[in-house]
Amino acid sequence: MSPEQVVGSVTEAGHTPPLICRKLTWEGFGVAVIETRGLRKEYSRLRGDPVVAVDGLDLDVPGPGVYGFLGPNGSGKTTTIRCLLGLIVPTAGSVKILGEDVTDLHRVIGRVGALVESPKFFPTFSGRKNLQMFARVAEVDDGMVDVAIDTVGLAGRDRDNFASYSLGMKQRLAVAATLLKDPDLIVLDEPANGLDPAGIVEIRQLIRRLADDGKTIFVSSHQLGEVQQTCDVVTIISKGRLIQTGPVAELLSAGGAQTLRVVIDDAAGALAVLTAAGFSARLGTIADSVDVDLGPEHGASVTHHLAAAGRYLRALEPQGATLESAFLELTGNEGGDVR
Numbered sequence: 001m002s003p004e005q006v007v008g009s010v011t012e013a014g015h016t017p018p019l020i021c022r023k024l025t026w027e028g029f030g031v032a033v034i035e036t037r038g039l040r041k042e043y044s045r046l047r048g049d050p051v052v053a054v055d056g057l058d059l060d061v062p063g064p065g066v067y068g069f070l071g072p073n074g075s076g077k078t079t080t081i082r083c084l085l086g087l088i089v090p091t092a093g094s095v096k097i098l099g100e101d102v103t104d105l106h107r108v109i110g111r112v113g114a115l116v117e118s119p120k121f122f123p124t125f126s127g128r129k130n131l132q133m134f135a136r137v138a139e140v141d142d143g144m145v146d147v148a149i150d151t152v153g154l155a156g157r158d159r160d161n162f163a164s165y166s167l168g169m170k171q172r173l174a175v176a177a178t179l180l181k182d183p184d185l186i187v188l189d190e191p192a193n194g195l196d197p198a199g200i201v202e203i204r205q206l207i208r209r210l211a212d213d214g215k216t217i218f219v220s221s222h223q224l225g226e227v228q229q230t231c232d233v234v235t236i237i238s239k240g241r242l243i244q245t246g247p248v249a250e251l252l253s254a255g256g257a258q259t260l261r262v263v264i265d266d267a268a269g270a271l272a273v274l275t276a277a278g279f280s281a282r283l284g285t286i287a288d289s290v291d292v293d294l295g296p297e298h299g300a301s302v303t304h305h306l307a308a309a310g311r312y313l314r315a316l317e318p319q320g321a322t323l324e325s326a327f328l329e330l331t332g333n334e335g336g337d338v339r
């Protein structure tokens, strides 16, 4: 992709950088950073009914902060983001970005940075040179390249060829490109996709830093654990519909499920004892463990039944509700359709 393709409008895998940081507060904000009403997108097919990718979505994204847009694969996240950025035209409904209707996006496009799916850079140029090209076309001072490189933690490697970068570094360079005009709103579609655990942590920390700097980050993910620690507010969608939205803490308590993890030798034998005693339990996801569907107040009873059967546990660990368990509960364990 050449720099010409990314200036003046947001493009796929593109970066459209912005200006002044206007602070909006989570409460009592005047203008939502993103607002959709009845957003719907159908894709027509050669045969059969159209695919309804987004089905009447109402989103209200205040700022600054991190707004997680969560859903399984195929749930309509990328389609929604494309509608938000004016890359595709919705079948119905409205989209406002920074107070402007998406059809007037040119008025605010300079304040929006976006990264949709895999970014593309010139492999034989350094990360710095790639950013400089974007900066020049965007008529941004070269100094912003330094700021962006520092912000994403690429200082020291910025003069190396892009081709030599790890996946995580490439992704951070892509985020750097969205920062060149100091945007108010940054839209990132699955920025942690395909990264190793260290890369995921780096992206997570970067997103948090940007939000703490007063920006609004709209970040999508199908990996809920990936964003759980980072987001202030999350929206969960499934099959193009809003399932749940709110501050992370509220969603966690809505998810509710509590588990007691029993760590014990012969977990299968322990599971048989507990099941026979009437507990709802299953083998845990870690070795030598059984998960019992009870809160920590039932620890004594679980311990008693196991000991009575001559089985002694190594550890008993209450597991708090995670956004993941909330998510699975809310979406009925469907896991979405991967098409």
Ligand SMILES: Nc1ncnc2c1ncn2[C@@H]1O[C@H](COP(=O)(O)OP(=O)(O)O)[C@@H](O)[C@H]1O
Binding pocket: 043, 044, 051, 052, 053, 071, 072, 073, 074, 075, 076, 077, 078, 079, 080, 339
């Ligand atoms: N260009 C397209 N043409 C037809 N169907 C599409 C197109 N893009 C996405 N879809 C379908 O729309 C649904 C939502 O896809 P998408 O928005 O990519 O979901 P997500 O980003 O959450 O994985 C899926 O069923 C997908 O197959």
Ligand SMILES: [Mg+2]
Binding pocket: 077, 078, 079, 189, 190
């Ligand atoms: Mg997607």
